Every structure is written in structure tokens, then in C-alpha cells.
Amino acid sequence: xxxxxxxxxxxxxxxxxxxxxxxxxxxxxxxxxxxxxxxxxxxxxxxxxxxxxxxxxxxxxxxxxxxxxxxxxxxxxxxxxxxxxxxxxxxxxxxxxxxxxxxxxxxxxxxxxxxxxxxxxxxxxxxxxxxxxxxxxxxxxxxxxxxxxxxxxxxxxxxxxxxxxxxxxxxxxxxxxxxxxxxxxxxxxxxxxxxxxxxxxxxxxxxxxxxxxxxxxxxxxxxxxxxxxxxxxxxxxxxxxxxxxxxxxxxxxxxxxxxxxxxxxx
Amino acid sequence: xxxxxxxxxxxxxxxxxxxxxxxxxxxxxxxxxxxxxxxxxxxxxxxxxxxxxxxxxxxxxxxxxxxxxxxxxxxxxxxxxxxxxxxxxxxxxxxxxxxxxxxxxxxxxxxxxxxxxxxxxxxxxxxxxxxxxxxxxxxxxxxxxxxxxxxxxxxxxxxxxxxxxxxxxxxxxxxxxxxxxxxxxxxxxxxxxxxxxxxxxxxxxxxxxxxxxxxxxxxxxxxxxxxxxxxxxxxxxxxxxxxxxxxxxxxxxxxxxxxxxxxxxxxxxxxxxxxxxxxxxxxxxxxxxxxxx
Numbered sequence: 001x002x003x004x005x006x007x008x009x010x011x012x013x014x015x016x017x018x019x020x021x022x023x024x025x026x027x028x029x030x031x032x033x034x035x036x037x038x039x040x041x042x043x044x045x046x047x048x049x050x051x052x053x054x055x056x057x058x059x060x061x062x063x064x065x066x067x068x069x070x071x072x073x074x075x076x077x078x079x080x081x082x083x084x085x086x087x088x089x090x091x092x093x094x095x096x097x098x099x100x101x102x103x104x105x106x107x108x109x110x111x112x113x114x115x116x117x118x119x120x121x122x123x124x125x126x127x128x129x130x131x132x133x134x135x136x137x138x139x140x141x142x143x144x145x146x147x148x149x150x151x152x153x154x155x156x157x158x159x160x161x162x163x164x165x166x167x168x169x170x171x172x173x174x175x176x177x178x179x180x181x182x183x184x185x186x187x188x189x190x191x192x193x194x195x196x197x198x199x200x201x202x203x204x205x206x207x208x209x210x211x212x213x214x215x216x217x218x219x220x221x222x223x224x225x226x227x228x229x230x231x232x233x234x235x236x237x238x239x240x241x242x243x244x245x246x247x248x249x250x251x252x253x254x255x256x257x258x259x260x261x262x263x264x265x266x
Numbered sequence: 267x268x269x270x271x272x273x274x275x276x277x278x279x280x281x282x283x284x285x286x287x288x289x290x291x292x293x294x295x296x297x298x299x300x301x302x303x304x305x306x307x308x309x310x311x312x313x314x315x316x317x318x319x320x321x322x323x324x325x326x327x328x329x330x331x332x333x334x335x336x337x338x339x340x341x342x343x344x345x346x347x348x349x350x351x352x353x354x355x356x357x358x359x360x361x362x363x364x365x366x367x368x369x370x371x372x373x374x375x376x377x378x379x380x381x382x383x384x385x386x387x388x389x390x391x392x393x394x395x396x397x398x399x400x401x402x403x404x405x406x407x408x409x410x411x412x413x414x415x416x417x418x419x420x421x422x423x424x425x426x427x428x429x430x431x432x433x434x435x436x437x438x439x440x441x442x443x444x445x446x447x448x449x450x451x452x453x454x455x456x457x458x459x460x461x462x463x464x465x466x467x468x469x470x471x472x473x474x475x476x477x478x479x480x481x482x483x484x485x486x487x488x489x490x491x492x493x494x495x496x497x498x499x500x501x502x503x504x505x506x507x508x509x510x511x512x513x514x515x516x517x518x519x520x521x522x523x524x525x526x527x528x529x530x531x532x533x534x535x536x537x538x539x540x541x542x543x544x545x546x547x548x549x550x551x552x553x554x555x556x557x558x559x
Contacts, residue, residue, distance in 0.1 A: 160362045163332050167356040168376035168427050178375075182366040259366040261409040 047229040052236075055229040064218070069237060071213040075131075076203045076245075079138025084195050087143045088188055091150025096157075096180050108147055116141035116198070117205050124209060134206035141202030145194035153187025154180055186260060189253030193246055200242045215241075275344040276305035277431055277463045278329060283338030285324055285489075297488035298324050302338070304482060304491060306431070306465055311457055313478035314467045315524065321489025322467045323359070326435050329465065330356050342430070355429030359436040363408045363419045370395065370404040372419050376427025394422040397459075398452060414445035418452065425456060431463040438473070447505075450476055454503060471524070475516045476503060483520070485527035492527035495520060 012018070029049060035041060036048040043051065059065035094104035119140055127133045157180045165179045207216025215234050222230035283302040286295040298321040306312050314322045327333040329340050331350040339346045342353065355376075364372055370391050377387045395401045398418040408416050417437060424432060434453075438446045450473060457464050468474050474481050478497045485492040499507065499516050507513055 160358055160360050161364060164356070164358065164362040164364070165375070165379070166350045167330055167332070167352065167354065168423070169352040169379040170375075171379070174379055179364070182364075185366075257366075259407045259409060261365070 044226065045228050052229050052232050056233045059230065059233060068213055068215050068218045072203055072215040075134055075214060076138060076199050079135045080142050080195065080199050083139035083142030084146045084192055087146030088150050091147040092154050092181065095151035095154025096176055108151065111144060112148065116144065116202050129210045133209055134211065137206040138199055138202045141198045142195040145198055146191040149187045149191025153184030157183050185256050193249045196242060196245045196249055200238060277308040278306040279341040280304040280329065281339050281341060283328055283335045285328065286336045300488035300490045302491055306463060309461050309463055310479045311464045311477055313474040313481045314465065314484060315469065315474045315481055316484030317486055318469060320484040320486035322484050323435050326433050326465065326467050330354055330433050353430040355424035355427055355432045357420050357424050357434040357437045359439055361416055363416045365408045368405050368407055369400055369419050373422045373426045375423060390426045394426040397456065398422040414441055414449060417449055421456065434464065434466045436467050453477065471517055471520055475499065475513060475520060476508060481520055483523045483527050485530050492530060493523045495523055
């Protein structure tokens with residue numbers, strides 16, 4: 001009600017956040033370009049941006065890039081859904097119900113300091129080097145920030161809403177479902193957004209486990225053949241993909257918390 | 267429901283309620299409420315008044331069952347209640363409207379919790395949104411409403427749940443003078459149309475005089491009933507009532523009672539007791555009176 005219902009694409013792109021954002025990203029590319037143009041730079045190791053663009057187009061033509069991207073997206077999505085789904089359920093229970101907390105908190109807190117990548121050798125030994133191993137690593141990486149945030153959100157639920165619901169006749173389960181969960185949504189979103197980046201982090205590492213495809217595989221493979229341009233294309237695609245998923249999580253979060261009057265700027 | 271029986275059983279009764287809080291282990295527990303006896307007669311509008319720190323909000327939370335007293339009990343229609351008494355409605359001082367629900371969903375929350383069927387729920391929401399003047403804002407979220415309108419949502423939500431008694435904890439303390447006045451009239455209107463017992467906590471003399479049938483004056487440290495005063499002001503009351511001589515007289519009487527409650531605090535005996543958990547059986551410097559029913 002407080003925002004205009006529609007907005008032209010032109011105005012959207014002219015917003016200061018977009019202009020400044022594009023300039024700042026452009027500055028990074030420009031700096032790289034300067035480095036690539038230095039007389040002592042080896043174009044094989046520091047390929048200039050036009051060459052990278054050409055490689056990008058070539059990789060698109062062969063279909064390799066698309067296949068690898070799709071393989072990675074599928075992997076990251078499945079791992080993400082498993083990791084985030086479990087984390088939200090367990091985090092919400094641990095943060096709300098005392099006995100669930102007694103059971104789950106030690107496990108969550110013991111897991112917290114361990115990087116997901118530390119499990120790789122264990123997972124390979126136990127599960128092998130197939131697809132399940134990669135999904136487990138990604139799920140573990142996503143699980144951690146999601147569970148910690150979900151639990152924190154449930155512990156921060158304002159007592160006043162709980163009291164109001166109880167005086168209105170809500171059962172314990174109804175208070176959990178209709179008061180605690182919705183008021184913790186902003187925390188869930190924060191955890192899920194962090195999960196997107198840790199998920200991608202784990203993706204590349206997981207695809208080092210004898211993966212037949214994927215962006216991590218592509219980067220690793222290209223590195224072994226000194227195809228720096230292909231590596232950079234892979235890295236940029238991962239970055240774009242991650243940003244896209246983060247935006248989707250952000251949008252979903254805003255839609256779910258449209259009722260909230262907290263500050264909306266990033 | 268509207269039977270005219272002169273039932274001697276009070277709607278709500280507080281018996282021997284004492285509440286102590288442990289501030290830190292080194293010191294004696296703080297006595298917030300000391301052996302409170304109180305009877306709220308059916309259908310009356312009772313105000314609890316006292317300076318801040320006298321435990322009036324604590325007492326109201328105990329009546330609602332949101333807080334378990336250290337000693338004593340609360341009787342509802344003569345029966346002791348344990349845990350949250352869901353037959354009572356509670357309007358909080360803070361903004362307690364659920365910000366993630368629209369106005370109508372807030373109002374429907376209680377009936378939904380109780381499994382009231384949809385058509386009946388719809389009728390309740392219609393009725394109570396209209397009763398508080400929010401029918402145009404049914405689909406709005408609380409963040410789009412002013413503080414006074416959110417209080418109206420809170421009132422509608424409490425009434426839509428068909429409570430037996432309404433407990434209101436300084437609900438209008440945060441509102442500006444004019445909004446407050448119109449909310450007080452709204453509350454009186456709701457009380458007159460529903461005939462439901464109201465216990466209303468306030469620290470505001472004008473508010474207590476304008477709204478109440480009976481005012482219970484609490485003294486502080488430890489919190490206890492100092493006096494119970496019948497409000498002689500005629501009903502119905504409106505804006506003109508606030509300017510009348512009778513209003514001023516009632517306010518003066520209440521002011522004197524509050525001053526007396528205050529001086530009662532600084533007697534040596536009270537000062538000695540304030541730090542002690544062991545309250546003598548009759549720790550009152552002034553006679554404790556029961557609300558006449």
C-alpha cells in the first residue's frame with residue numbers, strides 16, 4: 001500500500017543502487033583488465049576480458065558449459081533442500097521446545113565449529129565417491145548456518161505475542177505454528193541466504209570428489225590444463241548463479257515478511 | 267446469561283496472593299505483592315490504580331494465570347484456576363497485535379484457536395471490526411495502522427474471543443491525550459453493550475474516574491490493597507462528564523486516597539517490612555476493605 005504498484009524497467013535500472021553497483025563491479029573488471037594488459041603479463045595465465053568472453057561463447061556453443069552448469073544447479077538444489085529443510089525443522093524445534101533443545105543443542109553446538117569440508121574424507125570412506133557423497137557435503141554445509149539462525153530466531157520470539165496467543169486460547173502447538181514460526185521468519189531467511197553461499201562453497205569442493213561434471217569439475221579440470229580462461233568463466237558463472245539464488249531467497253524472504261516494518265535496505 | 271440473579275460469588279477473586287521476586291541470591295527476595303485479597307463483582311468495571319512499582323500489572327498477570335503467584339490463589343466463579351485462564355481476555359500495555367496477520371486475521375485468532383466454525387467466525391470478525399470502527403481496514407497489516415488503531419484491533423481481538431472477563435493492563439498508556447480519550451469511550455461502549463466484567467489497570471487518575479464503578483487503590487513496596495473506593499459518578503458518561511464538578515470531586519477523593527497510600531508506605535513498620543520476605547499476618551496500616559458487591 002505504501003509502495004507504487006508498478007515501476008518501469010528503465011526507472012528500475014536507473015536506481016542509484018544499480019548504477020553504483022555496476023560501477024563498482026566495473027572497477028574490479030577494469031583493474032583486472034589493466035593487470036592483463038601489463039607488458040610482462042602472460043595472456044595464457046592472465047587472459048584479458050575479451051578472450052574470456054570469447055571462451056565463454058565457445059564453451060556455450062559446445063554445450064559443455066550448460067551441461068556443467070545444470071549439473072551443478074541440480075546438485076546444489078538437492079543438497080540445499082535437504083540441508084536447509086532439515087535445519088529449519090530441527091532448529092525450530094531446538095529453539096522452541098525445551099526438551100528438543102536439551103536433545104539437539106549439544107549436537108548443533110558441537111557441529112558448529114567444524115567446517116563441512118572437513119567431513120569429505122569421512123564421507124568418501126563411508127559413502128564412496130558417487131553423487132550421494134557430494135550431496136551430503138553440500139547439505140552439511142547448508143545445514144549449519146540454517147540451523148543456527150533458525151534456533152536463534154525461535155529463541156528471540158517476543159514474549160508478548162506468546163502471552164497474547166495463550167490468553168486467546170491457543171494450544172502449545174498452535175503458539176508454535178502461528179506465533180513462533182512466523183515471527184522467526186526473518187531469521188530463517190538470514191540463515192537460508194548464508195546457506196546459499198556456503199552451499200556453493202561446498203559445491204566446488206564436492207565436485208573435486210571425482211565428479212564427472214559440474215562447474216567445480218570444469219574449473220579443476222581447466223586448471224590442470226592451464227586453461228585459465230575456462231577457469232575464470234567457471235568462477236564467474238558460479239558467482240552469477242550464487243547471486244541469482246541469493247536474490248531469489250531474498251525476494252522470497254521479503255514476500256514472506258511483507259508484514260514486517262524493519263529496515264529493508266541491504 | 268443475562269439472568270438477574272444476585273450471585274454472591276464474585277466473578278474473580280484473589281485470595282492471599284503474595285508474589286516475591288529473587289533479584290539476586292545475596293539479598294532477601296523482593297516482596298512485590300503482599301497477601302492481596304480482592305473480589306471483582308460480576309459485570310462491574312473495576313480499576314486497579316497505584317504508582318508505578320506497586321505491582322498492579324503483576325497482580326493482573328496473576329489473575330490471568332500468566333504468572334504463578336508465590337502464594338495464594340485466584341478464583342474464577344468460585345473455582346480455583348491454575349495456568350493461563352483462557353476464559354479471560356487480556357489487553358496488554360505493549361503492542362501485542364500480531365504484525366504478521368492482517369486486522370481480520372488478528373481478530374479471528376481467538377475463535378480460530380477454539381475451533382469456532384468458519385461462518386460463525388466470519389460473523390464475529392464482522393461484528394467486532396465494526397464495533398471498534400475498523401471495518402475499512404480489515405485487510406490491512408498492523409504496520410499500516412496508527413498506534414490507536416492497533417489498540418482497537420487488540421480490543422476487537424480480545425472481545426471476539428467471547429471472554430468471560432476482560433483484563434486490561436494500562437492499554438492506553440502509550441497513546442496521546444485525544445486518542446486516549448476516544449479509546450476510553452470505545453472501551454466504555456464495549457463494556458456497556460456486552461455487560462462483561464472488566465479489570466482495568468492504570469496509573470492515570472482521570473482514566474480511573476472516567477471508566478470505573480469501583481477503584482482499588484494499591485500501595486507500594488510491598489504492593490497491597492490500600493483502599494477500595496466506590497465511584498459515585500453517574501452513567502452514561504461522555505465528554506461532558508470529564509468537565510463536570512462531580513468528576514473533579516471524585517478525582518479529588520481518589521487523589522487523597524492515593525496520597526494516603528503513599529504516606530502509608532513510609533511508616534517505619536512498612537519500611538522495615540519492605541525488605542523482608544516474612545510478612546506479618548496483617549501488614550496493613552490502613553484497613554483493607556473488600557469490594558462491595
